[in-house]
Amino acid sequence: MVSDFFEYAFLQHALIAGLIIGLVSPLVGIFLVVRRLSLIAEALSHITLSGVAAGLLLQKNFALFAGISPLYAGMSFAVLGSVFVEQIRQFYRSYQELAIPILLSGGIAVGVVLIGLGNGFGVDISGLLFGNILAINKQDLWLIGVVAVLVICFILFLFKELFALAFDEEHAVLSGIRGKWIHLLFMIMVAMVISVAIRVVGILLVSALMTLPVATSMQLSLSFRKTAMFSILFAEFSILAGLIFAYWLDIASGGAIVLVSIALLVIVISGKRIYSMVQYRKANVRGES
Amino acid sequence: MGNVLLQMEDVSYSYHHQIVLENVTLSVEEGQFLGIVGPNGSGKSTLLKIALGVLQPKKGKVWLFGSPMKDQKQNYNIGYVSQKSNSFQRDFPATVQEVVAAGLASKKGILRRYMKKDYLLVDEVLEQVGIQDLRKRNIGQLSGGQQQRVFIARALISKPKLLILDEPTVGIDRDSTKQFYDLLNYLHKQHGLTLIMVTHDIGVVSSLVDQVACLNKKLYFHGTRSLFVEKEKELLSKAYNHDVQVIDHHH
Ligand SMILES: Nc1ncnc2c1ncn2[C@@H]1O[C@H](COP(=O)(O)OP(=O)(O)OP(=O)(O)O)[C@@H](O)[C@H]1O
Ligand SMILES: [Mg+2]
Numbered sequence A: 001m002v003s004d005f006f007e008y009a010f011l012q013h014a015l016i017a018g019l020i021i022g023l024v025s026p027l028v029g030i031f032l033v034v035r036r037l038s039l040i041a042e043a044l045s046h047i048t049l050s051g052v053a054a055g056l057l058l059q060k061n062f063a064l065f066a067g068i069s070p071l072y073a074g075m076s077f078a079v080l081g082s083v084f085v086e087q088i089r090q091f092y093r094s095y096q097e098l099a100i101p102i103l104l105s106g107g108i109a110v111g112v113v114l115i116g117l118g119n120g121f122g123v124d125i126s127g128l129l130f131g132n133i134l135a136i137n138k139q140d141l142w143l144i145g146v147v148a149v150l151v152i153c154f155i156l157f158l159f160k161e162l163f164a165l166a167f168d169e170e171h172a173v174l175s176g177i178r179g180k181w182i183h184l185l186f187m188i189m190v191a192m193v194i195s196v197a198i199r200v201v202g203i204l205l206v207s208a209l210m211t212l213p214v215a216t217s218m219q220l221s222l223s224f225r226k227t228a229m230f231s232i233l234f235a236e237f238s239i240l241a242g243l244i245f246a247y248w249l250d251i252a253s254g255g256a257i258v259l260v261s262i263a264l265l266v267i268v269i270s271g272k273r274i275y276s277m278v279q280y281r282k283a284n285v286r287g288e289s
Numbered sequence B: 001m002g003n004v005l006l007q008m009e010d011v012s013y014s015y016h017h018q019i020v021l022e023n024v025t026l027s028v029e030e031g032q033f034l035g036i037v038g039p040n041g042s043g044k045s046t047l048l049k050i051a052l053g054v055l056q057p058k059k060g061k062v063w064l065f066g067s068p069m070k071d072q073k074q075n076y077n078i079g080y081v082s083q084k085s086n087s088f089q090r091d092f093p094a095t096v097q098e099v100v101a102a103g104l105a106s107k108k109g110i111l112r113r114y115m116k117k118d119y120l121l122v123d124e125v126l127e128q129v130g131i132q133d134l135r136k137r138n139i140g141q142l143s144g145g146q147q148q149r150v151f152i153a154r155a156l157i158s159k160p161k162l163l164i165l166d167e168p169t170v171g172i173d174r175d176s177t178k179q180f181y182d183l184l185n186y187l188h189k190q191h192g193l194t195l196i197m198v199t200h201d202i203g204v205v206s207s208l209v210d211q212v213a214c215l216n217k218k219l220y221f222h223g224t225r226s227l228f229v230e231k232e233k234e235l236l237s238k239a240y241n242h243d244v245q246v247i248d249h250h251h
Helices: A002-007 A009-034 A037-060 A072-089 A096-115 A125-130 A140-158 A159-167 A170-175 A179-201 A208-218 A225-249 A255-286 B044-052 B097-108 B115-130 B144-156 B175-191 B223-243
Strands: B002-017 B018-029 B033-037 B060-063 B078-081 B162-166 B194-200 B211-216 B218-225
Touching: A002 A009, A002 B018, A002 B115, A009 A096, A009 A140, A009 A179, A009 A208, A009 A225, A037 A072, A037 A096, A037 A179, A037 A208, A037 B078, A072 A096, A072 A179, A072 B162, A072 B218, A140 A159, A140 B033, A159 A170, A159 A179, A159 B097, A170 A225, A170 B097, A179 A208, A179 A255, A208 A225, A208 A255, A208 B018, A225 A255, A255 B002, B002 B044, B018 B044, B018 B060, B018 B115, B018 B211, B033 B044, B044 B060, B044 B078, B044 B162, B044 B194, B097 B115, B097 B144, B144 B162, B144 B175, B175 B194, B211 B223, B218 B223
Parallel strands: B018 B218, B033 B194, B033 B211, B078 B162, B162 B194
Antiparallel strands: B002 B018, B002 B060, B211 B218
16 A cells, blocks of 8 residues: 555545645634634635636636636635625624525535536536545645635634634723734635545535534633644544545545544544543542541 | 823713713813713723724814814724623633733734743733743633633733723722732822723722713713712712613704
8 A cells, every 4th residue: 555655646545635635724723623613614614615616617618717726716606605604794793603504505405406417517527415525636736735825824823812802802892913814814714724625525514524523622621722733633533534544445535534534533532531530530539437 | 191092082872872971071080090980881891992093083083182183093902891801712722821822913013022021021021910820821721801801911011002891800809809909909000100980889989080081971970989979979879870771863
């Protein structure tokens, strides 16, 4: 298997893409989770689907678009969708999640209609839905790299503002932080991460990659910084292990990655249970003697 | 007479059609401790939000630190502890240190990271509020009183000239409340901090603060504590028995 890796460029592409996605997904995901907006990722991924479908339609009908990856159209749709999410969030201050079902169903509906118009395009729909990391080419890799650099810079430079806003938006805005702008930019970053991450895990599973590793590391009750670092660690592990399983057993990479993430969550939760049970026993024994 | 930090003149405010503040004129001088009392729904929190610049008065003028409200760009000269400051998610992954440091975020400015000296500042304010040993603990694992101290520390870390507290002792036990008031008294007396505090605790008003405002849509009283104590019965019955009426104003 190791020799395969050095021999085939597509395996190297897959690994590099996977590791980059494993870094940026939980990095934006942690802010979504603590702001209770996890499902936004889900909604935006559905919008990306309709964008990709639109891109495919353009590709099929206009020579001009023939060489352009439909991923760009997907990304444009996701970014527009993210701006829309922020607008709706402003309208319904205390029911912020209302934006989600609107976009979720809207995105799927448009996507289905466009795919229907293109008679299915004869493209790899299941690759779109579940990810096909082994099909990543150089062009995709560049796009993923550029997005990653943008997102990492954004999060690192605005980390303290993002944290202050996530913990207590009212107080942060009061103290002079430009919450509206930062949230808008953040949503755009989320949209970009999603539109590249779907190459790896697919539209249906992309939000899992953003939230599951975060959910797992939140179980450890660490500081915010450490929670972020452990989320990245869990995500990278899931991706590596998932890719190995996928290649080995010849199964879809997205499914394998998400299953490993879930396994990690279960292990951490049961580990915590067992640990506290042991502590409790110890305390009792000490109490009796 | 000291500097006037906050000045409101003829301020009125309404949500939709409901008038909640009517012609309130009030000033707070540097070094004063103002207690605001009044029944539920009497507009106390609204008044504070106007002082903070979150809400714009529908009528009247507000000056802060000597200049009109509109000209205030940055608010880190005011520390604020809101009425529901401990309503965050209980398992939010953050330590006391991180939460308190967040109070510095705006003052430091964009693109700047926290440095060693910022964390020393965190230690300093945690010591001031008496919880330096909780620095590394997760915020969700603290008791209500301890959390309240964290939020005071977050408000204090930017070295504000004015500290605004909206019912800071709700849900806190008697001993912690007493310690908390001792802390406010210390900040007021030793550091000369100017404070505005909304409270339902009339006992505290008549012992801790030096100025009292009694509010129920209109300002029923604004004066020194001793004057308030003298007329307390009469004032309170007037302010509290006057039902909070819903008055429509037609456009
Ligand atoms: N965001 C809002 N939208 C509409 N009406 C509001 C809003 N906030 C407050 N009000 C109304 O304004 C009035 C004054 O509210 P405010 O919160 O200022 O009272 P308060 O004196 O702080 O009361 P409490 O002692 O219960 O905290 C109340 O009648 C309330 O219903
Ligand atoms: Mg109030």
